[in-house]
Every structure is written in C-alpha cells, then in structure tokens.
Amino acid sequence: MNAQIAAILTMDGVATGAIYVLIALGFVLIFAVTRIIFVPFGDITAFTALTLADLEAKRLPGTASMVAVLAVVAALMECAALLRSGQAARIPRALLYYLVLPLVPAAIVWATSGTLLPAPLRIPLTILLILPLAPLLDRIVFRPIADASVLLLLIVSVALHFALVGMGLLFFGPEGVRTQSLIDFSTDIAGTPVSGETLLIVGSAAFFSFLLFLFFNYTLTGKALHATAMNRTGARLMGIRPQQSGTIAFLLGSLLAAVSGVLIAPVNTIFYDSGFLIGLKAFVGAIIGGLVSFPVTAIGSVFVGILESFAAFQSSPFKEVIVFSILIPVLLWRSYSFVNHEEEDEE
Amino acid sequence: MSARANMLIVALAVLALLAAPFYLAPFTVTLLNYIGVYSFVALGLVLLTGVAGMVSFGQASFMGIAAYATAWTSAIMGYSPWLGLILAIVVTCAVAAAVGLLTLRLQGHFLSLSTIAWGLALYFTFGNIAWLGAYNGIPSIPAPSLGSIPLIGSGQIFYLIWIALLLALLGARNLLGSRSGRAMRALRGGNALVESLGINALYVRLATFVIAALLAALSGWLYAHMSRFVSPTPFDVTWSIIFLMMAMVGGSGYLLGAVVGAALITLLKNWIQDVLPLIAPSSSGQLEIVVFSALFIVFLQRARNGIVPYVAQWLPETVRETPQAAEALPRRAQPEKGQALMRVEAASRNFGGLIAVNKVSFDLNSGEILALIGPNGAGKTTMFNLITGALRASEGRIEFAGSDITRASACSIARGGIARTFQHVKLRPRMSLLDNVLLGAYARTRAGFFAGALRLDRTEEEHARSEAMRQLERVGLSARPFDLAGNLPLGNQRLLEIARALAADPVLLVLDEPAAGLRRQEKMKLAELLRTLRAEGLTILLVEHDMDFVMGLVDRIVVMEFGCKLCEGTPEAVRADARVQEAYLGGVA
Secondary structure (H helix, E strand, O other), X not given: OOHHHHHHHXXXXXXXXXXXXXXXXXXXXXXXXXXXXXXXXXXXXXXXXHHHHHHHOOOOXXXXXXXXXXXXXXXXXXXXXXXXXXXXXXXXXXXXXXHHHHHHHHHXXXXXXXXXXXXXXXXXXXXXXXXXXXXXXXXXXXXXXXXOOHHHHHHHHHHHHHHHHHHHHHXXXXXXXXXXXXXXXXXXXXXXXXXXHHHHHHHHHHHHHHHHHHXXXXXXXXXXXXXXXXXXXXXXXXXXXXXXXXXXXXXXHHHHHHXXXXXXXXXOOEOOOOHHHHHHHHHHHHHHOOXXXXXXXXXXXXXXXXXXXXXXXXXXXXXXXXXXXOXXXXXXXXXXXXXXXXXXXXX | OOHHHHHHHHHHHHHHHHOHXXXXXXXXXXXXXXXXXXXXXXXXXXXXXXXXXXXXXXXXHHHHHHHHHHHXXXXXXXXXXXXXXXXXXXXXXXXXXXHHHHHOOOOHHHHHHHHHHHHHHHHHHHHXXXXXXXXXXXXXXXXXXXXXXXXXXXXXXXXXXXXXXXXXXHHHHHXXXXXXXXXXXXXXXXXXXXXXXXXXXXXXXXXXXXXXXXXXXXXXXXXXXXXXXXXXXXXXXXXXXXXXXXXXXXXOOOHHHHHHHHHHHHHHHHHHHHHHHHHOOOOHHHHHHHHHHHHHXXXXXXXXXXXXXXXXXXXXXXXXXXXXXXXXXXOOOOOOOOOEEEEEEEEEEEEOOEEEEEEEEEEEEOOOEEEEEXXXXXXXXXXXXXXXXXXXXXXXXXXXXXXXXXXXXXXXXXXXXXXXXXXXXXXXXXXXXXXXXXXXXXXXXXXXXHHHHOOOOHHHHHHHHHHHHHHHHHOOOOOXXXXXXHHOOHHHHHHHHHHHHHHOOOOEEEEXXXXXXXXXXXXXXXXXXXXXXXXXXXXXXXXXXXXXXXXXXXXXXXEXXXXXXXXXXXXHHHHHOHHHXXXXXXXXX
C-alpha cells in the first residue's frame, strides 16, 4: 500500500465514518434520554435509502404503508390509554399527533406516486415520511414498558429489529438499491481525488452535529432533554414530562437516521437488512464514547469508518470480523480507565 | 405439599418423558429432541440472565463453536465424536472465559451488545474459513455410539439428549441451593453488597458466564450429531435472540422455565410455519419472523416474568424443613481486649472539589463500641466507606489488625474480618431470610461451583445453615426463615443485615445507623444484643443519630463536622464539650 492508496482509503473511511457519526449520535441521544438502546436505528437508515430509491423509480414506497399501519396502531393504543385513564377530552389531540400528522407525508407520497418529483422535493419528502417512524415505534413498543430495566428494554429493542427486518423484506423486497448521486462534482485535496459526495457527507454530518449542539445548549427543549437524561425523577419534579422528552429524542433520532440514509443511499448498495450492520458499526463508535459523550462518540465513529475502509482493502471477507474485533481493546480501555458508576437496580 | 409428594410427581414426570419414544410418533420425538437440545442453551441463559442478571446475545455462537469443534474432529479428522465432545467443551469454555474477562467488568448493556458483535464476527468467520466448509458447512457428521450401539435414530439419541438434560437440570438446581449459587443470585442488584461480603463478584460472574457457555457447548455437540450437519446459519444472532426468548417466556430465573420456554417456542415456531403459508402463501418466510418478534414483544409487555412463576403461584407451597442445629463453623480468634485494632491516620476523601472527609484520625481498640456522630453531611458514611473499602481514601492511611488496608479492595477487607451494614439497607429482596444470612457466611465456607452442583458440599452446608439459623435467632427473626427478605418491614430488614454481618464471624462490626426505623422496644433489644456481642469480644463501630441509644451504649464517641474531626472522648465528655453543643444546637448567643 502506498501513500496514495492510504490517502484514498482514509478519505473513503472518513465519509463512511461521518455517516456513522450521525447514527451514533442518535444512539447516544436516545439512550441518554430514554435508557433504550435503539437497535433498529440502522434499519431506519436503510429504510430511508430504500424509500428514496422507490421514489426515484416512481414506485409507491413500502414506508408509506408501514407508517400508515404504525400510525393506526399507535393512535388506537393512545386512545385506549386515554379512555382508561378518563381523559377522553384529549383524544382529538392524540389523534392529531399520532394519526393525522404522520399520515400527511404518507398521503402526499401516495398522491404523487407515479410522477418523478425533482430531488429538492423528493429528499425532504423522504425525510418527512421517515420522521414519524421512530416516535411511533416508541409509542407502540416501548411506552408500555418504560419503567423496565435497561436490559429488558434492550431485549425488546433487538426483537423489534428482527420484526422490522422482516417487514422491510415484505415492504421493499429483496433487491439492493443505489440511488442517483446527489451531487456531480469532484476536486482534489493535496493530490487525492475527493468526490462531491464525500464532501457533502462530511459537511452534512458536521452541520447536523453542530445543530444538535446548538439545540442542547441554547433551547429550552434541549435543556429539558438534557435534564431528563441526567435525572428522570428530578426532571419530572421540574415539570418536564419524560414521555414527551422521549418522543422528542426519538423524533430527532429519526431525523438523524433519515439524513444518514439519504447520504448513504448513493454511495452504498442498500438491502432491506443492511441496517443492522451499519447500526452496529455506528454503535461501536457510540461505545467508544461510552454512550455518554457526544464528541468522543463522533471521533470514535470516524475511527470505525477509517478502520473499516482499510480492513476492506486488506481482507474483504473478514472486514466485519476486523471491525467488531476492535471492540476488544476499546472495551478493555473503557473497563480499566473509567470508574464503574453502577446503577443499583434492585428488583 | 410435602417434599416427598414433590419427589413423586417429578419421578412420574421423568418416567412419562423417558417412555415417550414408545408412545409418540417419530416426528414428535424428533421435535422433542430439538426441544431438549435448545433447553440446554435456555438453561444456561436462565442461570446467566434470570439468576445472575447478565444478558448475552451470543449463546448461539458458543453453541456454534462447539458444533464446529466436534464436526471438525469427527467428520473431517475422523476421530470419535466423544473426543469431539471434549474438544468442544474445552474450546467453548476457553473462548467464553476470554470473552468474559474482557467484558464482565463492564455494565450490563455493554456486555450484551458486545456479545451481539462477537456473534456476528463469529458468523462471518465460520462462513469464510475454507477448511470449515465456508457457508456450505460440514456435512456427514457421524452419529455418536455408546459401546457398539450407534445412536442414529431419533428414538435413540432422544435418550442421550434427555438424560443429559435431566442431569444438567439437577446439577443446576443443586448449584443454586449451594454457596456459589447464592453468590450468583446475589449478583443482581449491584456490586456494593456482594463485595462487602467477601465475594469476588468478577469471579462469580465469570464462572456463571462459563457455565452458561458450557451448557451451550453441550447443546452444540448434541445438535451437530443429531442433525449430522453444521453450517453457520443456525448459530447466528437470530438464534441467540430466540434462545433468549425461550428463557424469558419460560420464566427467566426458573430452571424449569428453560424447558417450558424451549418447548413453547419450538412448538410455536413449528405452528407458525404451518399456518402462515395458508394466510399469506407468497411471503410466509418473511412474515414468520415478524409475527414471532411481535408476539415476543407483546409477551414482554404483558407478562415480563414468564410462564413458570405464573403457574407456580397457583400451586401449593412446598413445606421446607428448618435447618437442624449442627456443628458450628470454625471461628476466628478474636484479638485480646483493649489492644489497638484499627488506626485511621489523617484519612481524607474528596469528590472533585468537595472534601467529604478531611484528615480524620482516630483509633479503635478491640472489644469496645465506638460511635461516630455528627450532623447530617458531616462525612460519617464516607468515613465508613473508606474503612470498608467501598471507597478509596484520597490521602492518609488506615490500618487494621496490624496491616495496611488503605488500598485494599472491599472484598479482601471483608475477608480480613470487617463486616458491615448499610445506611440504605442492602438485602436481596427475592431471597429468603435464611439465604440472605447465609450470604454473610460466604467467606467462612469453601465449597465451589462443582462441589455445589454435585452436592459434595453437604456437611459444610449443614454447618453454615445451622450457623445462619443461630444468627437469625439472635436478632429475633428465626420464626419464618423462608420468608422473602423483601417482605420484611424496614426495622427488621436492618436486623437481618446485622444477622448477615454476624454470620461472617467478624472481628469488627461496622453498623451504619442500625437503630433507624426501629421502635423503642426494638432499639432496647438491639442495644442489649450489641452489649452481649461486646462482652463476647467483638469490636463495634457505629454511626447513629439517636443520642439516647448512643449515650447509654457506647464506650467512646468521635464527633465529626463538615468532614473534620471535632473531638473524641467518653459520652459524658462529648456531651459537655462546647464545640459539640454548638455544632448540634447552634452557638450560645
């Protein structure tokens, strides 16, 4: 391997890593606020890519029906819960949030299916369509067990991932897709050719990370989320609803997953089940950040991307093995250098 | 229901099961074989997840390692499957021990997630190694034979599977009732208590992890020789989660739950495979996993505890015999009265900028009761945590019985003869009073995991149980030793903690607010007990807010305020001290 190849591999790795950054930030965000390790995160990324590809091919994307089904189930559950607790007056509001709003983008997609929208409309529409996915799943799957232990939530999360993969195959079929490139441009930095895609990916990752930073530090909602993450009981005493914080965290997570899906769609071939591996690699990045620190998570994710790119060059069939093996030193480092602030969850 | 009636029911069930090949159709027997094979993995998960509170998504890969080990030995190298069994166990346990050493120090969810990653890595490894058949797998694995009888038919290997499973269940049951089993059960709920009992939590975790892997290895070996073919697919992460489903649906924490769960999930899977093509002929394969996962999620939302505990609550309770008096466990030699037992020299502890304990020094003589008092936030509990090793001192030196324990671990300090109670009671609420007290005797007993599983520990166990009963009697809780600790009122929970500490036969008893939550009568009884203990030569250090309780009981008092030592002396001297009066009552204007 010469310097030229190394530079190309690094560039490639940084681009992949930047996508992992978005997903890993979502992991940390959702975990911090809700204690849920949202394993299906990568699936949502993959579904975004598949949705975008369907729209390009002038097909009605499976996501539309998926969102519709989930919205109906969530709305029914919410109404039943409200009726049981004698809050029937809040039903119209619940219907608006859980049924009408998620169905608006689905309806638009349905109405415009068959016509090819221009990219500046297509992409926001895809993101809007994906946006309700995670909050709806939260309402249906996690809300009834919000008080459970982290491990039970994790088990449910893994089961949810398998359900989603199965649904992905049903709704999208087994073919892999790759969408049109977003930007047709290339340049070179210090003699290494750099594609516009790479710049776009890295730029978007940086932009959205910065947005997240601003959100957490300069808005009241962001601070409320931060407070919920630090101490749920304390936050509740201050009038912050943990459920609402959870929904916002899932909404932001959905946004990050959707953006990463749009970015990865033109550079990688995505199948209905590609999400798991993407998510898991991003998760390695999140573990490097200890599921707590946003900046370390970002650095860790870029590192994973670069490692993957070099591993793929050295030994393609074993690249996954190599990426997951770096968990070993990472975990060792974490277990010896950090005090174990263990949560005593007695049962 | 008496223990004898129980035995009879179990014996009948076992007989009915073992006669199954004679009255069931071959297909059903094959199904039973699969259930048996899966039950091993589920049993491992019951111990790991249900009992010890660790979740692994990697059990299918441990099964895979064993299956590949024996497939390689018997199908490729042509040796006996029994040699394959040995290799399978050795390799799987070695891998589990290595994986465990790397991850078991971490918090629960890190362990779980890294097992997913390892499961995937292993799947890709099997799929890419040419000499293990890559993704095509290894075909024509020979059947094992007993003597000259090859176990080829499903009715024959049935006996191998189910007899081995029954033995494994028996061993697991014995283990849970033994010293090591109690330590495993105590892991749930945090390390602070476990380490304070002289239990090496990491070792117990590791051993549990390896036992679960061992059971998965047995399953993998049986699977390879039952299906006569291995490929990477049955050992991927999907199967790991299915095994977890089995353990949780059956009732994680209940040994029988493993078999019930394995049976239910296997039958359900079979049924879904039969029914779905009728509903959705084109996409039944995809729907299967969706339906399965959805059912599992709904199950966990509605009935987290599983089937076995749900059924068990309708069954009559088994009558258990109160342990008989037996020979006492060997006791430690108590130091001579009046000698210096502990010396705290300028111990400090800060949390960031906050100095919780600031250069505090005091001595403790054997055979005395010393109270540490002070207003809230004075640093008393932090001082206790420094002495018992729950926290490390930032500066200074603590000496106990002639050796420096400033940097020693909580576990080794406990083994050195300091037993403690906690300000916020730490018990294992789902264990009985007797088992909680027996935890205290852990460091005084020897029996390991094997001795426990094979019941070689009976004499020692008898002594320990009689000792535990004696301590329960001492604190007045011996009437219902099999009640769950979580059902006691707070005052009695504190007494139970004292009984547990006494079961450790300590040299120094460290009590953090022992009288809080007790009624006046109970306080008087507690003071009486502490006096008796002092008379027996035990040294006691306590933190307490009830001044009446302290003044009438203790020999000396150390007063702390804002992390510093204010003064020390006899109760009378302390009471008369102007600085103490000011600290407690405010200055005289």
